[in-house]
Amino acid sequence: MSARDLPADDLLRRLAPQVVGVLTRRFGDFTAAEDAVQEALLAASVQWPEEGVPANPRGWLIQVAQRRMAEEVRSEQARRRREDQVARQVPADLRTAPAADLGAPADHDDTLTLLFLCCHPALSPASALALTLRSVGGLTTAEIARAFLVPEATMGQRISRAKQRIKASGVPFRLPDREGWAGRLDAVLHVLYLIFNEGYATGVGADLQRVELAEEAIRLTRAVHAQLPEDGEVSGLLALMLLTHARSPARTGPGGELVPLAEQDRGRWDAGAVAEGIALITATLPRGPVGPYQVQAAIAAVHDEAGTAADTDWPQILALYGVLARIADNPLVALNRVVATAMVHGPQAGLDELAVLDRDPRLDGHHRVTVVRAHLLELAGDREGAAEQFRAASRATASLPERHHLAIRAARLSRPQAG
CATH class of the missing domain: 1.25.40.10 (Tetratricopeptide repeat domain)
Structure with missing residues (x-):
């Protein structure tokens, strides 16, 4: 399925962090970029259902958000110098190009960079988690507030303060070097885990799962794994996601009803994802040290290897839960x-x-x-x-x-x- 074939809400959720990344890289202001993209998303949610999805939806969002940023710059006297700087940063061909030409090439997806920016050590773990779920995961402030068991207004203030802290830090918009990964990796993996879980088992509303959210978490985890292929917990998390997401086609019945694991038609599971996940965790566990994502992946592998629910090796699962x-x-x-x-x-x-x-x-x-x-x-x-x-x-x-x-x-x- 191409991006344009996705439902509008799913498409907007997938594109939002990419557009924030493009504008942050281009203009160097994460807070302004995030605010402008939110306005562009609102405009798209109104226009696209009536006018249809544009040929280049990502370019459309970039153009609209960029225009919002320029309007904000012009509206405040104190930002005039930055407006000149922004204008110099934008190549002339991009300032005059139509929306269909504004999308950055596929290999310039900045979502991973945005993920690491949101997990900056200047933020507390809770703030980094909330900001990343909002800016990268596409969750609403209300959804994040429910996950943290706090009022929506409190979570909104926390996210706003986190964005201001990022802005004040002056950190450049680029992936950290290998030494800088260590201080952020735990938070990055935790956020990806939570984004995946919200996609796999949506906690609120009429839908059991948000497949596009789970798939985006897998895509980003693959990107981290490509950077750190020898890290056991990165490999473990990717294996866990693959082994769990493989069951998604069988988790709902014809009417969208929940089908528990023991009653699922295992023939509908994604055999390719199961095989990839098992191969990944099998290669990772012997390297050590073993972390919680690896153990959870091993548990998922035992479930997925069973031909029927009755064949499940529960003693092995119990032993693994003891380790976990x-x-x-x-x-x-x-x-x-x-x-x-x-x-x-x-x-x-x-x-x-x-x-x-x-x-x-x-x-x-x-x-x-x-x-x-x-x-x-x-x-x-x-x-x-x-x-x-x-x-x-x-x-x-x-x-x-x-x-x-x-x-x-x-x-x-x-x-x-x-x-």
């Missing part, structure tokens, strides 16, 4: 380990571990705990208790497909059993 728990203090990892424990040692063993995990304040009110409890109660034969928990989880999730799926499971368990 030792190197990553994450309550969701512990929650996944509870499921693996139940699959190996029985549902009561899982419920016993879940009772301990219930005391972790980081999981307080998280609907995934309720989902796991419902699943284990169902495995234990407590249909009434499982149905009650599925109903509670359905009320707690903001994802409409997941809400529908959980409500259906509760309804099925509430029906009298035949015979």
Whole structure:
């Protein structure tokens, strides 16, 4: 599928970080570029549905955003000197070229550079994460606020301060040298991981997944991997994304409903992505040291290698979750380990571990705990208790497909059993 064949919203989300990168590289002002691109996106969302997508949508956005920047320059007396500088930076042929000619060549995609800029060491990890999700991931401020569990206004202020901090730092718009990668790589990988997760399992709204967002995360991770092919965690993250995204075609039914892993038609999985992911993690693990992305990729590989759900090597998965728990203090990892424990040692063993995990304040009110409890109660034969928990989880999730799926499971368990 070509870029122009994408739905307008998906196309705009994919192009936005590229256009921000072009204007930042051209004019040296990330904050102004980001603001101008937001206005260009708004204009496109109004005009394109009525007039059609232009022949060169990226060039159209660059031209409109560039015009917005010029208007802003002219509107403020204090920025007149910068207007002259900007004018000198723009080649004459670009100032007079039509929109179809303004797009930069494909090999000048600045999204990776923009990603590293947003993860600058001058920012706190939380601010870098929020700014990157906004500028590179294309998430709205409201979506990021929900992920951080803070009010939207608070997140808007945090992102604004982060942009001003980047501007004040005077950092040039270019990829850091190899020595400079170390201070940003962890944040970059974490952001890519979150962007992928939001694409693979959208937390809010009517869609189960945003495939274009997951694919953009994979594209950017490939770009980082091309720069650092020997880094185990970069390879691990790419393998994890490939192995997980390979299941996307089977995760929804004909009506967009959620299909859980155990019920998916594995013949619909992307066999090429599975093979690439398995080869990548198989080559990476022996090199060491092993990090959390590599272990998660190994778990995904065990799932993907099983011909059926019944063939899943749960003892190996449980052992891998034990390794992951030792190197990553994450309550969701512990929650996944509870499921693996139940699959190996029985549902009561899982419920016993879940009772301990219930005391972790980081999981307080998280609907995934309720989902796991419902699943284990169902495995234990407590249909009434499982149905009650599925109903509670359905009320707690903001994802409409997941809400529908959980409500259906509760309804099925509430029906009298035949015979």
